[in-house]
Amino acid sequence: MINSHDILETINMIDNENLDVRTITMGISLLDCIDDNIDIACKKVYDKICRYAEKLVRTGEDISKEYGIPIIHKRISVTPIAMLAAACPTMSPVKFAKALDMAADTVGVNFVGGYSALVHKGFAQGDYALIESIPEALSITEKVCSSVNIGSTKAGINMDAVAKMGKIIRQAAELTADRDCIGAAKLVVFCNAPEDNPFMAGAFHGVGEPDCVINVGVSGPGVVRAALAKAGDCNITEVADIVKKTAFKITRMGQLVAKEASRRLSVPFGIVDLSLAPTPAIGDSVAYILEEMGLEQCGAHGTTACLALLNDAVKKGGVMASSHVGGLSGAFIPVTEDAGMIEAARSKALSLTKLEAMTAVCSVGLDMIAIPGDTSAEIISGIIADEAAIGMVNSKTTAVRLIPAIGKNAGEELNFGGLLGNGPIMDINPKSPAKFISRGGRIPAPMQSLKN
Amino acid sequence: MNAVITVLGKDNVGILAKVSNECANVDVNILEVTQSVLQGMFAMIMFVDITNCTVPFAHLVDTLTEKGEQMGVKVHVMHEDIFNAMHKI
Numbered sequence: 001m002i003n004s005h006d007i008l009e010t011i012n013m014i015d016n017e018n019l020d021v022r023t024i025t026m027g028i029s030l031l032d033c034i035d036d037n038i039d040i041a042c043k044k045v046y047d048k049i050c051r052y053a054e055k056l057v058r059t060g061e062d063i064s065k066e067y068g069i070p071i072i073h074k075r076i077s078v079t080p081i082a083m084l085a086a087a088c089p090t091m092s093p094v095k096f097a098k099a100l101d102m103a104a105d106t107v108g109v110n111f112v113g114g115y116s117a118l119v120h121k122g123f124a125q126g127d128y129a130l131i132e133s134i135p136e137a138l139s140i141t142e143k144v145c146s147s148v149n150i151g152s153t154k155a156g157i158n159m160d161a162v163a164k165m166g167k168i169i170r171q172a173a174e175l176t177a178d179r180d181c182i183g184a185a186k187l188v189v190f191c192n193a194p195e196d197n198p199f200m201a202g203a204f205h206g207v208g209e210p211d212c213v214i215n216v217g218v219s220g221p222g223v224v225r226a227a228l229a230k231a232g233d234c235n236i237t238e239v240a241d242i243v244k245k246t247a248f249k250i251t252r253m254g255q256l257v258a259k260e261a262s263r264r265l266s267v268p269f270g271i272v273d274l275s276l277a278p279t280p281a282i283g284d285s286v287a288y289i290l291e292e293m294g295l296e297q298c299g300a301h302g303t304t305a306c307l308a309l310l311n312d313a314v315k316k317g318g319v320m321a322s323s324h325v326g327g328l329s330g331a332f333i334p335v336t337e338d339a340g341m342i343e344a345a346r347s348k349a350l351s352l353t354k355l356e357a358m359t360a361v362c363s364v365g366l367d368m369i370a371i372p373g374d375t376s377a378e379i380i381s382g383i384i385a386d387e388a389a390i391g392m393v394n395s396k397t398t399a400v401r402l403i404p405a406i407g408k409n410a411g412e413e414l415n416f417g418g419l420l421g422n423g424p425i426m427d428i429n430p431k432s433p434a435k436f437i438s439r440g441g442r443i444p445a446p447m448q449s450l451k452n
Numbered sequence: 453m454n455a456v457i458t459v460l461g462k463d464n465v466g467i468l469a470k471v472s473n474e475c476a477n478v479d480v481n482i483l484e485v486t487q488s489v490l491q492g493m494f495a496m497i498m499f500v501d502i503t504n505c506t507v508p509f510a511h512l513v514d515t516l517t518e519k520g521e522q523m524g525v526k527v528h529v530m531h532e533d534i535f536n537a538m539h540k541i
Contacts, residue, residue: 007458253534
């Protein structure tokens, strides 16, 4: 029999500590929609998504009600659209973005990811056209998310793509300058992009994936923080232990939801992504966990160590709770989506350089960071190259999601509303890496042995 | 198939009666009840068998949540699997 303490603990986590399943993401392969007539291809894409995901939102809501767990998002990830665009080289891939947006509206999901290209070793047919079309695609659609993989540990870093993405991020922000530059908030540049990530904006359905799959992203920074607060003055070994135990419980809930969704939709279960994903809601912050560990404010010296401990303990607790783990799995540090990060950035306790160091030990990268509107494309490319280098050398995923705040300067604010949050524009180093970026070519793949 | 009904909030007359009555109306069998009142705060946990429930489970959730709101208490109706998953290895 279940004991009352456990029941009340679960209910308290849901009611007061923002425990939720962040997303059920259905991955759908579009490889069978490829056609040299773009209109036919778009129709196939729309029809397939609507057919496969018809019951996704409803099923998510049913599970949420029966188990009493909030399931915040129902989303879709698709095969990188560059692969479909390759078959119709004379046409603009933007039509695919419109088809994805329409399909997302029809089935009722709030984001669809996969307007993507994988160019870590070079541009194939379709890749360049897709990348060029990203700013327009993100400005005329609402629910489409885009990502580009520009590096990997095995291939090195494609510096031509890095240079290009600096310009594309600027254009995406410029085209949506009237909407707080939201275009750039839906675009992620990756190194070592995972093929089964359920979280936006970087989700896409990798080519090694089955035809259709259910991936689930869990969350729960508020629960971890509350557990640490309850523990009081314990030592760091105990802190790690508490995080592990809490992550185990959170992940078991995610695993249950994933299995149930997979059963009801008759779609194979893919992975549970063990991530602590914050939201701008008070109490749902990763920064607050770090502060609970004993930092005056996130960004203080010691932050990287606390984050390393947190990230590792979340994985250790979560791995045992789920039969298949994947995606990004770790702690997210998106600045505008995390109440504690926003405060730390406002008070200048948290700087871009500190964030870069933090990304070496956690799961994502420089995420949701507003930078001054006059930042040049070359500087953005420089930031991407630095971040990709951290991912490449450490065999981990890193990503960059920067929002150049067109017409605004450091210290002012951007406000996207909703889950994307709001936050101050952060200072950057204005010295130019232009010559380095203009060289092009590829950074060779790093040594994987002789690690000393 | 079992579910767990929890009622949390300020104690007042007839909470248990009203919740049990709703259960009886839809053939939900009560297996076990534990309740405590601490400094005026009421906490009740009820294990119920919903195998023969005459309405869809979601409907039962809505009815009891609404009933809770009328009484000024918070009612959760959750499938027992969630607790087993989170608290048992």
